[in-house]
Amino acid sequence: HAKAAGGNCQVMFEDEMYQQIQQRFAMENALAKAVALNQLSLHYQPQLTDTGRVVGVEALLRWHCPELGMVSPAEFIPLAEETGLIEDIGFWVLHQACQQLQQWQADPLLAAVTMSVNISARQFYLPEFVSIVQQCIEQYQFAPQHLMLELTESLILADLEDAVARMQQIKQLGVKFSMDDFGTGYSSLSYLSRLPFDEVKIDQYFVRSGSSGQPRDWVIVDAIVGIANTYGMKLVAEGVETAAQQALLRQSGCRCYQGYLYAKPAPAADTEHWIRQYLQQQTTS
Ligand code: C2E
Ligand code: MG
Ligand code: MG
Ligand code: MG
Secondary structure, X not given: OHHHHHHHHHHHHHHHHHHHHHHHHHHHHHHHHHOOOOOEEEEEEEEEEOOOOEEEEEEEEEEEEOOOEEEOHHHHHHHHHHHOOHHHHXXXXXXXXXHHHHHHHOOOOOOOOEEEEEOOHHHHOOOOHHHHHHHHHHHHOOOHHHEEEEEEHHHHHHOHXXXXXXXXXXXXXXOEEEEEEEOOOOOOHHHHHHOOOOEEEEOHHHHHHHHOOOXXXXXXXXXXXXXXXXXXXXXXXXXXOOHHHHXXXXXXXXXXXXXXXXXXXXXHHHHHHHHHHHHHHHHHO
């Protein structure tokens, strides 16, 4: 009996594994065609200051697959990284975001808005990445200091020296860098001072735990704010969902926020409309 049962378990396990592999394969195949079939789009989420200015938007990738429905970037970006598809997808994202930036730069109300774009490791370490960025600036004719590339800690740590060298090259074009999800990695906070970042994003993990009564993590927020201020880096808190979280962040010295409290990521036209209305309210109230 025991042997039979064990055998069944084995079969079930293999069945499940097989299914997972099949699902992954199906997603990979679908993703490979996503760019060509026009299934990708960008949503934009505003970043605001406590004085009511809109300083930037983050471009966030969306994939609507007819067979699989809406797939979260948290799911398909890692797959795109592993398979190399991120090279084409990342190229598409950068061009799309830069084209949008060009349009917004022509509008006096939106001209000050920075465009933040997430860059993944495989894309960043491409030999031609610097020239891809340069080509975007030439093609879309925006002021390069309004483009902000978001990198993560793990990307930087993969090859610290190469990463910094690349960042310096791209910074010479005028483009800015933001450290995304800061504080979630394994490195010490202080090494940030040795990296040429213009901005730090406090990960939503800290924003969330701060309001649910975990003062230990709030100490880290204070430390991040301190480092950013000391080294003259901009600071953005992401995932701000409640007024209480915003108030705590403000108390710690963080004056720029991104989150559902203000606006969810939305298509360009909707975000543009939202920003107009928001700025109008600011001037009339
Ligand atoms: P991220 O860069 O840290 O982006 C912030 C994530 O937090 C986004 O999730 C955003 O929708 C979500 N968010 C914003 N405000 C709130 C809030 O108040 N509450 C909560 N619960 N969530 C909030 P999203 O759009 O699902 O993206 C997930 C991750 O996928 C991103 O994290 C980024 O790492 C990656 N990603 C998205 N678009 C791209 C892209 O174009 N290229 C690359 N390489 N990665 C991307
Ligand atoms: Mg980001
Ligand atoms: Mg983030
Ligand atoms: Mg993240």
